[in-house]
Amino acid sequence: MTAQDEDATYACLNYGDATAPTEIAKRSICIDGDIGDVLSNIAKA
Secondary structure (H helix, E strand, C coil): CCCCCCCCCCECCCCCCCCCCHHHHHHHHCCCCCHHHHHHHHCCC
């Protein structure tokens, strides 16, 4: 879906394997971490 929509951004939050397809890598945000820890840190910021 991201590849088909030029305005879309792909987000991946996955502990140990945060990757994006090469076709959309420039429009991707990949975070390698535990979702609970990441969201807790965002809430504190």
